[in-house]
Amino acid sequence: xxxxxxxxxxxxxxxxxxxxxxxxxxxxxxxxxxxxxxxxxxxxxxxxxxxxxxxxxxxxxxxxxxxxxxxxxxxxxxxxxxxxxxxxxxxxxxxxxxxxxxxxxxxxxxx
Amino acid sequence: xxxxxxxxxxxxxxxxxxxxxxxxxxxxxxxxxxxxxxxxxxxxxxxxxxxxxxxxxxxxxxxxxxxxxxxxxxxxxxxxxxxxxxxxxxxxxxxxxxxxxxxxxxxxxxxxx
Numbered sequence: 001x002x003x004x005x006x007x008x009x010x011x012x013x014x015x016x017x018x019x020x021x022x023x024x025x026x027x028x029x030x031x032x033x034x035x036x037x038x039x040x041x042x043x044x045x046x047x048x049x050x051x052x053x054x055x056x057x058x059x060x061x062x063x064x065x066x067x068x069x070x071x072x073x074x075x076x077x078x079x080x081x082x083x084x085x086x087x088x089x090x091x092x093x094x095x096x097x098x099x100x101x102x103x104x105x106x107x108x109x110x111x
Numbered sequence: 112x113x114x115x116x117x118x119x120x121x122x123x124x125x126x127x128x129x130x131x132x133x134x135x136x137x138x139x140x141x142x143x144x145x146x147x148x149x150x151x152x153x154x155x156x157x158x159x160x161x162x163x164x165x166x167x168x169x170x171x172x173x174x175x176x177x178x179x180x181x182x183x184x185x186x187x188x189x190x191x192x193x194x195x196x197x198x199x200x201x202x203x204x205x206x207x208x209x210x211x212x213x214x215x216x217x218x219x220x221x222x223x224x
Binding site: 002032034036041042043044045046049051088090092094095096097098099100101102103104 | 115142144153154155156159166167169201203205207208209210211212213214215216217218
């Protein structure tokens with residue numbers, strides 16, 4: 001069983017919709033949780049990260065972590081066609097580059 | 112500020128050969144990590160270097176090795192290539208070895224025939 005589980009989708013939504021992407025993790029030692037966006041033929045791009053439980057908002061993006069249920073979420077408001085990409089969640093311990101990634105969810109936002 | 116650069120971008124090799132991939136981190140970054148990305152296994156951690164020292168290593172066979180130079184540039188080497196080594200190899204850098212602060216390069220697409 002992978003340490004981070006993520007539904008690979010694909011997920012297709014109309015422009016303007018609210019998108020909810022979710023992951024679960026099993027390693028209680030994870031303290032940092034990241035969301036990356038990866039466009040086709042590009043490297044992953046860090047969207048945001050959160051420490052421990054709580055919410056973090058950045059523009060149209062909101063990340064949530066619930067350590068009690070080991071659940072990670074990313075919400076995208078007012079989704080745009082340019083948001084079409086694969087979204088990867090990841091967990092990591094403090095001061096550690098050994099990030100464990102989910103499989104990635106492929107999102108398509110249709111105009 | 113220039114991002115993480117990786118060379119070459121594409122590579123085709125045959126089974127049994129060896130390959131060396133190169134990564135130049137963002138200026139000032141001292142930590143470099145390598146990842147393998149495949150459709151079946153996703154993104155997997157290979158190893159991490161900080162100030163020329165390997166700090167962590169993922170669950171990969173000894174055919175995968177790496178090193179970091181004094182200017183923080185890093186190379187990874189795969190010997191005796193197998194078909195299953197075909198993947199996108201990604202390098203990421205950060206100032207300190209903190210995964211949540213890493214920036215990824217565009218990757219090297221390796222195809223093993």
